[in-house]
Each structure stands twice: as structure tokens, then as C-alpha cells.
Amino acid sequence: MEIGTGTGVSGLWLLRGMRPDGILTTIDVETEHQRIARRIFQEAGFASGRTRIITGRALDVLPRLADGVYDLIFVDSEVAEYSACVEAALRLLRPGGVLALHGALAAGRIGDPAARDVETVTVREVVKAVRESEEWTPALLPTGEGLLVAVKR
Ligand SMILES: C[S@@+](CC[C@H](N)C(=O)[O-])C[C@H]1O[C@@H](n2cnc3c(N)ncnc32)[C@H](O)[C@@H]1O
Structure with missing residues (x-):
């Protein structure tokens, strides 16, 4: 998981280091940043099913995600x-x-x-x-x- 999708630079590195069936969940409050990231992931050859791109404030989204997985x-x-993200x-x-x-x-x-x-x-x-x-x-x-x-x- 990534908190702060940005334009997908770190997400691309994470995807490249993951198992072929691994899924990157990535959160950002800015839809425009994520639009660019989505395109970059696609252009790098990652199927859309490899990413779960969630738009929203981290502290609103994180409580909805599953524990311990x-x-x-x-x-x-x-x-x-950062402190709240570490706690989450x-x-x-x-x-x-x-x-x-x-x-x-x-x-x-x-x-x-x-x-x-x-x-x-x-x-x-x-x-x-x-x-x-x-x-x-x-x-x-x-x-x-x-x-x-x-x-x-
Ligand atoms: C430094 S950039 C992330 C760069 C990204 N990791 C990359 O390598 O491309 C920080 C990102 O955090 C997002 N952001 C800022 N506050 C946020 C919040 N409260 N919840 C979710 N995302 C937030 C910004 O929109 C911005 O895209």
C-alpha cells in the first residue's frame, strides 16, 4: 500500500518489486495526480487489476481498510x-x-x-x-x- 500516489513514481517502483499477482493499493486526495499515475502504470504494462487507486484523504480512507493484511x-x-498514518x-x-x-x-x-x-x-x-x-x-x-x-x- 502507498499513502500519497502522486504521479505514480514510487508506485511504479513498488509494482516492479511485487509478485506478479500482487496488488498495489494507493491513496491520494488529488484526482489529477492519480489520473497521471493511472496512465503511467498502464504505459508501463501493468494491468488495471494490479492497482487499487483510492481517491480521498488518507485519514478518511485508512479506517475503511482491512486489518493485518x-x-x-x-x-x-x-x-x-505521519503519526496517524504510522498508527494506522x-x-x-x-x-x-x-x-x-x-x-x-x-x-x-x-x-x-x-x-x-x-x-x-x-x-x-x-x-x-x-x-x-x-x-x-x-x-x-x-x-x-x-x-x-x-x-x-
Ligand atoms: C510527495 S507527493 C507523493 C509522491 C509519490 N509518492 C510519487 O513518488 O510520485 C505527496 C502526495 O500526497 C498527497 N496528499 C497530501 N495530503 C494528503 C492526504 N491527507 N491524504 C492523501 N493524500 C495526500 C498529495 O496530493 C501528493 O500527491
Whole structure:
């Protein structure tokens, strides 16, 4: 699953890494972004049945999805909602499933104590909560803007 379809860049990578019968559920509030993503998935050769594209705000959509069945959840949407998305991911992932949180180093600002803007502080708190939680086994990868990867115990 992906929270933040955008124009389909990450979705395409996820599809390419999935089993041939795997289905990508992807959520975004912007229909125009998803229109482009749908076209990109089709042009890359993925049948429409391989994607479940849901339009809506993540926090409205996530409560409607089934518990404990998702293998991986990639979060790349609104930072203000990261904490709620992580909480939802804990419910939605199967045991051993993986949470991947984009922007976990806040583009390098996370380790700078002088950086106290709302976005950096929010990311810092979410990463800290996952790292200290008994429910996750986390790793912080210094790629791009940082990727927090955590396995659900
Ligand atoms: C950084 S972009 C995602 C990029 C995408 N993962 C890609 O690789 O193409 C963030 C996306 O989150 C969406 N978004 C922002 N707030 C959202 C919310 N509350 N619920 C769902 N999607 C949201 C935006 O419309 C935008 O398309």
C-alpha cells in the first residue's frame, strides 16, 4: 500500500518489486495526480487489476481498510498526518509487514538541534516514537531525504 500516489513514481517502483499477482493499493486526495499515475502504470504494462487507486484523504480512507493484511505500507503524503498514518499502519500490516516512511531525515534537518520548524519537529517525533516502540523493529536509511523502515513485530 502507498499513502500519497502522486504521479505514480514510487508506485511504479513498488509494482516492479511485487509478485506478479500482487496488488498495489494507493491513496491520494488529488484526482489529477492519480489520473497521471493511472496512465503511467498502464504505459508501463501493468494491468488495471494490479492497482487499487483510492481517491480521498488518507485519514478518511485508512479506517475503511482491512486489518493485518498488507505486506508493506509506504507513507509519502502530508507530514502532519505521519503519526496517524504510522498508527494506522500498525493495524493494517500483517506481522512481519514493513512500514516505509519517506523524508525521515527531513532532508538532513532532523539531526540539527537548531532546526525547530513544525515539519522537522513532527518528523523527529514520529521517528523517535517508532524507534522507541516495542511494536516495531526500525532502521533509518540515509538515502535521499531519509527513509525510516520498520518491521511490525
Ligand atoms: C510527495 S507527493 C507523493 C509522491 C509519490 N509518492 C510519487 O513518488 O510520485 C505527496 C502526495 O500526497 C498527497 N496528499 C497530501 N495530503 C494528503 C492526504 N491527507 N491524504 C492523501 N493524500 C495526500 C498529495 O496530493 C501528493 O500527491
